[in-house]
Amino acid sequence: MHRPLRLTIDSSALVHNWRWLADRAGVPAGAAIKADAYGLGARETMRALHGAGCRDFFVSVWPEAEELGAVPGDASLVVLHGVGPDDVEAALASTARPVLNSVEQVSRWKQAAPGRVCDVMIDTGMNRLGLRPDEIAALNGLSIDTLHSHLACADEDHDLNAAQLQRFREVAAQVPAKRYSLANSAGTCIGPDYSFDLVRPGLALYGGIPRQEAEGQIQQVAHIEAQIVQRRTIRAGESCGYGATFVADADTEAAILNIGYADGYLRGFSSKGTAFAGEFALPVLGRVSMDLIAVRCDATPDIREGEWVEIDYDLPTASEASGLSQYELLTTLGSRFERRWP
């Protein structure tokens, strides 16, 4: 059935971004495809990046691994949240590999799957997931593919970056593993000291700019278009939308578009977002509704019902306009989009 809202994924931009990150790192780059590849489609993302040479894929939880289905034989799928008390059965049945995050998870895995290969997360200062450096004795006897840590502030120039790097080097020197990995997208941008043997970008694959080093290098991947439901004239002195927050000071041409906060176009875009009809910028008028927005279209007198306009979804720009993070902009995109991988 026809859908009045489209999300088009530019797979050549996706591949370009992955290659840029791998070049920047100087080591192989994996791909974080958790949360359905940040809302764009995990299976298609895996297929496109595997075709380009990516061999390491990361999801958060076991149902994500299961929903992905078969993973190419020369690639590995890794489950970041590891093996909790309710995950043992799923983990044993899966070809994916867990990242063990605590002493409890380590002993659970040793018991459930003695000798079976796993990854391990070390907490070097974020205090989210991972064993503390003083708990590494628990790792004796494990067969570790990749030893990970994760940066808390890589998108800023923060003292914690160098401190985490130093702690991870110390742990890496003591814990035998096939590979070591520290950097997400932002960490990959900081510089090759952070690369180790494998980087784990997510956001920047999908067009996010985590740090200035990526500006002008990373290309937009997600493009959103909405169809016009109706065109109308808002007369001088009249308002438009909930709360009557927009009041026309002169007769104003408006196009009402098929997108709203239920689609992830959240209310932060009220009076701040922009759509494009060709080269014409059409600013959002008043509040975003659940399923609709109004945009000013005085500049395009001919545009009408049924035509498509592109919503400005350049992630840094849209983040600035809406107050949402670049991550939230992607992961909140709803289920009413026709997701297209042309």
Ligand SMILES: *Cc1c(COP(=O)(O)O)cnc(C)c1O
């Ligand atoms: C999500 C995640 C990544 C990817 O992070 P980005 O900031 O999106 O590049 C890498 N490593 C871990 C452990 C993660 O949870």
